[in-house]
Amino acid sequence: xxARTKLARHVNNVLRPMKVQxxxxxxxxxxxxxxxxxxxxxxxxxxAGLSLGEYIDQNFAEPGATQDAVNAILKLAEMTGACDVVCxxxxxxxxxxxxxxxxxxxxxxxxxETAPDWLPVLRQLPNALIRDCDGRTLSxxxxxxxxxxxxxKVFVYTECYVTVGYxxxxxxxxxxxxxxxxDIVTDPCLDEETIAxxxxxxxxxxxxxxxxxxxxxxxRGLSLLGSHFTPLPPGRSELLVxxxx
Ligand SMILES: C[S@@+](CC[C@H](N)C(=O)[O-])C[C@H]1O[C@@H](n2cnc3c(N)ncnc32)[C@H](O)[C@@H]1O
Numbered sequence: 001x002x003a004r005t006k007l008a009r010h011v012n013n014v015l016r017p018m019k020v021q022x023x024x025x026x027x028x029x030x031x032x033x034x035x036x037x038x039x040x041x042x043x044x045x046x047x048a049g050l051s052l053g054e055y056i057d058q059n060f061a062e063p064g065a066t067q068d069a070v071n072a073i074l075k076l077a078e079m080t081g082a083c084d085v086v087c088x089x090x091x092x093x094x095x096x097x098x099x100x101x102x103x104x105x106x107x108x109x110x111x112x113e114t115a116p117d118w119l120p121v122l123r124q125l126p127n128a129l130i131r132d133c134d135g136r137t138l139s140x141x142x143x144x145x146x147x148x149x150x151x152x153k154v155f156v157y158t159e160c161y162v163t164v165g166y167x168x169x170x171x172x173x174x175x176x177x178x179x180x181x182x183d184i185v186t187d188p189c190l191d192e193e194t195i196a197x198x199x200x201x202x203x204x205x206x207x208x209x210x211x212x213x214x215x216x217x218x219x220r221g222l223s224l225l226g227s228h229f230t231p232l233p234p235g236r237s238e239l240l241v242x243x244x245x
Contacts, residue, residue: 026116031135031162035092036060038117052121053095061231069152069183069239070099072228076241077179079104083147086110087138087173089166089182090154092118097125104148110141136162138169146173150181152230156205156237163208164216171220174244180222183230183237186210194235201234210238217242 012021026034045055057065073079087110091097101109111122112133122128131140138149149170155163163184170180185207198205214224222242229236 027114027135029135030159032114033157035090035115035118038093038115038121041093042121051098052093053098056093056095061233065231066095067099069228069230070096070103072226072239073100073148073150073179073181073241074103076226076228077148077181077243079148079179082106084108085146085148087112087141087146087149087170089138089149089151089170090114091122092153094118094122094125096150096152097122100148100150101126106147110138110146112138136165138166138173141169141173143172144175146175146178148179148181149174150179152183152239153232153237155182155184155208156232158206160206160208163206167213167216168220171217171222171244174222176244178244179225180217180242180244181239183232183239184208184210184213185232185235186213186238186240189229189232189236189238191235197234205232210240213240221245 015021042052045052048055050058053066057063082105084106085108086100086104086106088097089112091111091113092115097109107127108129109125109127110129110131112131113119113122114133114135119130123130151166155166170182174180185205187210190207222244225241225243227241228239230239
């Protein structure tokens with residue numbers, strides 16, 4: 001737990017009798033979870049002489065983690081060459097977007113992001129289309145219009161109704177033969193060692209049962225192609241990759 005988190009908890013304990021608490025982030029909507037601050041993170045990456053993706057991998061995951069996850073999607077979905085439309089939920093620093101764009105050169109890269117401080121970075125991506133984000137839906141994306149809909153390290157901490165709502169929305173917007181990919185904390189991620197660390201740190205991660213998630217997507221016409229475990233310190237999450245039948 002960081003010194004800042006400890007301090008916030010202490011302040012909240014003091015404020016509790018007044019029924020007031022401080023909450024990090026730009027919104028009080030519980031659907032919109034906070035993220036690392038853009039300005040500080042960009043400055044730290046620059047100071048370290050690393051790209052944003054490299055810096056976040058090194059400090060919040062493992063070196064090469066982003067590229068490994070993108071490679072897993074491309075391989076499982078057999079995606080090669082160019083595609084028309086990619087849609088990403090919660091891209092944050094754009095570390096996955098950069099790699100996906102490098103591989104697939106989409107004509108349009110649709111973005112649903114709730115953290116306003118990261119939008120200037122996201123706007124610079126080739127063919128970026130920043131959509132209005134209500135934190136729950138892909139309201140500006142038509143049915144069956146997207147080749148790849150993906151989200152990373154978002155559904156590991158969003159409220160259940162947000163995760164499930166977005167899963168249904170990804171199923172709605174993906175075209176036939178298109179790909180949906182997202183990581184969740186599934187049952188295989190819940191080993192004793194990780195749980196012990198979660199209890200120690202009072203973790204905010206929210207597991208989703210694997211079989212239930214696969215079935216939920218199957219009922220919406222998507223088949224599981226395979227999965228890939230990705231680092232989510234102090235444990236891992238499972239990236240599930242689906243194809244619309
Ligand atoms: C833990 S960060 C992961 C960022 C990026 N995908 C990555 O892995 O580096 C979660 C991202 O989701 C965004 N987010 C949180 N709640 C959201 C919501 N309800 N809808 C869309 N984005 C959301 C955050 O602002 C943040 O950018």
